Amino acid sequence: MRIPERAKAWWAFVLAASAVPTSYLIAMPCGGACAGCPMGGGCFLAYPALVTLAVGAKALRFGKGLLKQKP
């Protein structure tokens, strides 16, 4: 594996490994109830919004690719 690829893989590993404890600690006061969380149940809206953003970005890139193909 080349060095940049290896670095990318390690970076992904470290990000993923740190994401779990971080997100877990952020959600700590929630105690398993939406109203107790500092996000106030915002995750219920935030996660679909994140997915929509990601899919939207993908669709935009696809659209740009189509436009580039045309003369």
Added chain:
Amino acid sequence: MKTKETLIRNRWRYLSFVVGFFLFVAPFALFTRAVYLIVGNTAEPTLHSVCFRMPIDWIFGGRFYSIFGSSWFMAAFVFGVIISSIFLGAAFCGWLCPVGAVSEAISRAVPIPNRFRLRIRDTKLTVSMRYGFLVGFIIVAALVGYKLASDQLGSICCRYCASSVLQNFASALFGDLSAVEYWQSGAIISLLFWLVAGGLFMSGGRGWCLFFCPLGALSGIAHKVGAKLGFYRVEYEKGSCTGCNKCQDLCPMWAIKEDHTVERTLCVNCKECVHACNAYKLLRGRKVADT
């Protein structure tokens, strides 16, 4: 048409998923019920009775003794799945697990074009993320288990658990109205990651299995060890490959690398690549000559 083809191609695996649902999910939980009957346990079994994550949490959280306690059956089941992966590959994940089955089924049944679905083509990146999340799970288990974090945190496997979500869906569906009270933020996040982000909007519909299932990740390691020792595995033969990349498109676990070889830690023995292309063969015994 595509859905029909998928159904025919995977008929045995999908039938096995239905069997898996009846074996592990209450009110049926036939497998657990049978074991409870043999050992004289009078508890009402559910999917939690064979929690796929709790024994892993116990071990890394310093509660090793729990696996010898009243929940020994749960630990025996999880270790059984991991050990069987050495010999059969991660067959439990690919053929029986009801959690992965539901998200994969939803992904296959809802005809969203693939261009709107997320997919990581680089298997090294997928593997890094998968095992990164496993390490994160272990870190939280240790933080909570060794009282380095607040007691209020509770166990990671119970807070974010797709199995609980599935069990409560099933219980509510079969008339247990107390299951309706279950919903809390952790359950909603799990539901979204399991069925929406990881199911509907991920190619193959196995986002939860890929990134958030510690049992799946450990089974992947066991399969890699087993394949090196010459047990059951899928092998790629370059000579028969036409380069159509159908194998990469069909693999629900994104386990086909750019050079079309199989990433063992991700493979769940679903045989999609074997059905799609002659270049993939199921093998046992020592490795054939490198191609």
